[in-house]
Amino acid sequence: MKFSGFKVVKEALTGHRGWGPLWRDPEPQAAYDIIVVGGGGHGLATAFYLAKEFGQARVAVLEKGWLGSGNIGRNTTIIRSNYLLPGNEPFYEFSMKLWENLEQETNFNSMVSQRGIINLIHTDAQRDAYRRRGNAMRLAGADAELLDREGVRARLPYLNFDNARFPIKGGLMQARAGTARHDGVAWGYARGADQRGVDLIQNCEVTGLRIENGAVQGVETTRGFIGAKKVGVAVAGSSSRVMSMAGMRLPIESHVLQAFVSEGLKPLIDTVITFGAGHFYISQSDKGGLVFGGDIDGYNSYAQRGNLPVIEDVAEGGMALMPMIGRARLLRAWGGVMDMSMDGSPIIDRTPVEGLYLNAGWCYGGFKATPASGYAFAHLLATDRPHETAAAYRLDRFARGHLIDEKGAGAQPNLH
């Protein structure tokens, strides 16, 4: 089934009876060339690019729940490439370019919307830091623009510019940044992978990794043993749990991040606003809900829900920035489990076990990375060489001292 304007009109006229399931529901085969563990955004994108770009057909994605039940369906959908460090920025800009062509590539409406992002500036020091960041972005081929106070005011007149503690002095804008429909991204990749022969196997939890003589043989699952020449693990917040099945300890702690959505309102915010100093960021969904969040709760958690102090902190940040949102009612709050790494940057690498590969450490920023992470992980799985934009995401960088620490916070995951 191919989506097109013609198909939409035809179905509208014939009672919508011609829409079929978007992917098959196959039984697991005895063995595959490559198994991807985790049917979140990264796992599905990996399978898609393995099939599309690297000619791999005997591929399966194993998902313990249903496709998209993890963070890919829980995030606040912001996509951007506004990083500073050379190990990061080219990778995220590669991802941005893949976003820009995603819907054509997958023939699926993922609602990629380049509505821009503005990071607010409150001090001279912060302006210097953002100017440096903007220059780093432009050096890597991304777009960045420094706004002064009036430039921000022209775009966002409803903000409180004269907050006593954090008056708004300007902003760093990336016009090509924006949002996408998070589960639409998962579905688009899932459908594209399935069409190219990848088996998407749901309700299939990996419970063990079979390793003999230092090489992976396959995975034990709730649906039996499945053999594989290569196993790529992309399970985000569950990375430590799955890799412990191979006896590995990771430079990762799992933390909970919460997010919130208000009742639907008329169009109000036509971009993404981040108020880092106040631990608050916000955008508006196409349905009208204000989508916002703040910091992680800050303690190890696998609970997929957080506590009230952070809700209060986020609400305070929102009220400081945009007092008018105090009138909106909160519709929902939820949480997801983040794979917080020790330097705040991800890992896409081989492991000491032959044939076992790891994609992890995405912290609270892995949604924007979904296309590039899938592409780079597929590249690594298929060719055994890192993709050029992901070459710094090595597992041994901690031992070598080559950390990629955007915040300079050190090995303290709840500060990244």
Added chain:
Amino acid sequence: MLIPHPLLGLRDAQEFTYLGDAALIGRPAPEAGEAAFCDYVFLRDNPAGIHRELWFHEQGDRSWLVVTRNTLTHEILGAELATDVARRSA
């Protein structure tokens, strides 16, 4: 979350800052070598379930506690002074 402080009774977790796994008390000896320090600084067990962890009572009596907590449910099972734990394992 309420933390049962051994001296002060039930205290709101908001009064505390969080450091991480209580294994951090066991800093390697200075001559233990780079690999041991790398493991100590960067690697974590990160279990789903019972976790012993260091909380600092920053807005209270400024003591360090070892809190035992279930990371799947956030249930707090106990707390003791980190100095007591450190002394026991020394």
